Amino acid sequence: MKPNSSAQNFSLSSVYCSTFGHNYLISNKITNYINEYKCKTCGREVTNSASGNIELLTFKTRKLNACLSDFFKKKLQHNTAQLIES
Numbered sequence: 001m002k003p004n005s006s007a008q009n010f011s012l013s014s015v016y017c018s019t020f021g022h023n024y025l026i027s028n029k030i031t032n033y034i035n036e037y038k039c040k041t042c043g044r045e046v047t048n049s050a051s052g053n054i055e056l057l058t059f060k061t062r063k064l065n066a067c068l069s070d071f072f073k074k075k076l077q078h079n080t081a082q083l084i085e086s
């Protein structure tokens with residue numbers, strides 16, 4: 001029997017992850033402290049919150065991170081501009 005259906009592959013990945021833990025890789029860098037991570041095995045996406053906990057990446061947290069990323073980039077540009085001027 002060949003495990004060739006994607007649904008079956010997905011459940012096998014989930015079993016692997018629940019047994020051995022997720023294999024997270026950074027998928028999106030938000031700030032120096034906050035990143036979005038995606039599991040290489042099952043595709044589960046999480047992010048670290050401002051309080052330092054790992055949270056499941058939802059529509060709400062993704063939107064929050066996008067705002068935070070935008071704010072952080074602007075702040076970084078502002079700081080760099082100040083450095084050049086002084």
Ligand SMILES: [Zn+2]
Nearest residue numbers: 017022039042
């Ligand atoms: Zn996983």
